[in-house]
Amino acid sequence: MVFPPFFRLADFMDVFDLVGDTPLLDLERLGPPSGVKLAAKAEFLNPSGSVKDRAAKSMLLDGLRRGALGPEKTVLDATSGNTGIAYAMLGAVLGRRVILHLPANANQERKTLAAAYGAVIVETDPLESSDGAFLSAKRAYEAQPEKYFFPDQYNNPANPQAHYETTGPEIWRQTEGRITHFICSLGTSGTFMGTARFLKEKNRNVKTLIVQPDSPFHGIEGAKHMASTIKPGIYDESQVDGEWRVSTDEARAMARRLARECGLLAGISSGANVAGALKLAATLPPGSLAVTVLGDSGSRYLSDELWEEPA
Ligand SMILES: Cc1ncc(COP(=O)(O)O)c(C=O)c1O
Structure with a gap:
């Protein structure tokens, strides 16, 4: 045509x-x-409905640029929900699996949305809130660093840089x-x-x-x-x-x-x-x-x- x-x-x-x-x-x-x-x-x-699209885009592109987010890597991070939905949406475009650690009391809409884009959710102790989710994601990364790309949004300069x-x-x-x-x-x-x-x-x-x-x-x-x-x-x-x-x-x-x-x-x-x-x-x-x-x-x-x- x-x-x-x-x-x-x-x-x-x-x-x-x-x-x-x-x-x-x-x-x-x-x-x-x-x-x-x-x-x-x-x-x-x-596009995924929150300000966190900006940070997620910046951290994923930075990972690609540095070679830290190769095709074999799974994106892993802690989130109270919105960053996770953004990773899930952008991860879908990049063809990367996404695993999110989030407090079990994060609302159902966030869990459903992240899952709708294909992300896997690991629920963490609601009493430990976002700190508990962060420590849980960090432990998972440290156990198998070769498997994951861990943007670590709380400590990644590409987040504010966005x-x-x-x-x-x-x-x-x-x-x-x-x-x-x-x-x-x-x-x-x-x-x-x-x-x-x-x-x-x-x-x-x-x-x-x-x-x-x-x-x-x-x-x-x-x-x-x-x-x-x-x-x-x-x-x-x-x-x-x-x-x-x-x-x-x-x-x-x-x-x-x-x-x-x-x-x-x-x-x-x-x-x-x-x-x-x-x-x-x-x-x-x-x-x-x-x-x-x-x-x-x-x-x-x-x-x-x-x-x-x-x-
Ligand atoms: C829904 C929502 N998420 C996140 C943020 C800020 O997030 P961060 O401090 O991680 O950039 C805001 C800030 O206004 C917000 O309203």
């Missing part, structure tokens, strides 16, 4: 090409103070260099570290702040309570200009507001990010522009009671 001339091979893409370049959404409807702009990166629009090369530049461009504050919660801390580093290099006056769960025993899935858990190797506190605490109830209430006032179905950590960003915005002078992240979709929490208004 002869293809018409406009039908060029260069137009073909695969899911790797669909990662990133997400829109920046204006959160005006949530009522930031007059003269203060609040915006959020719509990371749920990434955000230094993509999330940061996108925000800079989308705000025409007028961003004054960046704020988000921490899982591995890759999103915060890479984005903060890029933005501060562009303008050292940009303030970069973190959102933290207000208690070690919280229900903000994917968000780490730094003071009480293993500190990721990629985390560098010197980039943190301030911290806003958010309760699980505040995060969940904000996820419902995003859905019901903005038509944005985002997850619980997105609710935490926006709740923290609104607290920050209330302290800022007119002319400020704060950006946060909607890390994943609310459709990932449908089995949760999140969407029911508390009595």
